[in-house]
Amino acid sequence: NAGVTQTPKFQVLKTGQSMTLQCAQDMNHNSMYWYRQDPGMGLRLIYYSASEGTTDKGEVPNGYNVSRLNKREFSLRLESAAPSQTSVYFCASSEGTQSRSEQYFGPGTRLTVT
Amino acid sequence: GENVEQHPSTLSVQEGDSAVIKCTYSDSASNYFPWYKQELGKRPQLIIDIRSNVGEKKDQRIAVTLNKTAKHFSLHITETQPEDSAVYFCAARGYSSASKIIFGSGTRLSIRP
Numbered sequence: 001n002a003g004v005t006q007t008p009k010f011q012v013l014k015t016g017q018s019m020t021l022q023c024a025q026d027m028n029h030n031s032m033y034w035y036r037q038d039p040g041m042g043l044r045l046i047y048y049s050a051s052e053g054t055t056d057k058g059e060v061p062n063g064y065n066v067s068r069l070n071k072r073e074f075s076l077r078l079e080s081a082a083p084s085q086t087s088v089y090f091c092a093s094s095e096g097t098q099s100r101s102e103q104y105f106g107p108g109t110r111l112t113v114t
Numbered sequence: 115g116e117n118v119e120q121h122p123s124t125l126s127v128q129e130g131d132s133a134v135i136k137c138t139y140s141d142s143a144s145n146y147f148p149w150y151k152q153e154l155g156k157r158p159q160l161i162i163d164i165r166s167n168v169g170e171k172k173d174q175r176i177a178v179t180l181n182k183t184a185k186h187f188s189l190h191i192t193e194t195q196p197e198d199s200a201v202y203f204c205a206a207r208g209y210s211s212a213s214k215i216i217f218g219s220g221t222r223l224s225i226r227p
Binding site for chain 2: 031033041044045048056059090101103105
């Protein structure tokens with residue numbers, strides 16, 4: 001089991017460029033999440049998908065869009081990147097049930113917007 | 115909206131002493147409270163969690179307590195060791211298993227030899 005995988009690991013964008021961060025999990029989890037982590041700060045929820053076919057906004061959704069492509073994959077898109085979006089992006093998944101709620105995190109994508 | 119506050123932001127303790135990190139949450143319907151450890155340059159990993167029907171949970175040197183009335187929960191690490199040095203995050207989830215999970219801002223714990 002690879003767990004949660006993310007691509008790319010590193011990315012540098014110019015202001016205004018667009019890109020999609022990919023996330024996949026092989027644990028048959030229902031729920032998937034996208035967080036951003038700024039230096040010295042906590043994890044802020046961008047969007048999440050409680051189950052295949054649903055997506056909801058988190059704490060900081062502005063400037064982002066998501067797609068739950070299927071049960072395995074949850075992508076995050078930046079349509080027009082801004083320097084304020086420079087951050088480390090973590091994808092996570094969980095079984096998403098009352099009894100099994102542990103989140104498993106991917107290795108992260110370090111994004112720099114110049 | 116939901117909010118989770120975490121204190122202190124940094125904590126330094128002598129090796130062998132105990133460390134306590136505290137969190138408060140705003141959504142009284144929250145019923146799941148995990149704690150994550152993040153080592154430098156790595157992904158967060160779950161170390162312990164507690165549900166709202168339990169007041170305390172222990173796993174070796176780590177324990178978590180929950181006070182639902184006051185809406186706060188705490189992480190206790192006893193007999194600290196150098197490998198405990200990391201950033202610790204608390205989090206809270208709403209009532210439903212489909213609810214979002216909101217994290218605190220983190221505590222950087224340093225263990226002095």
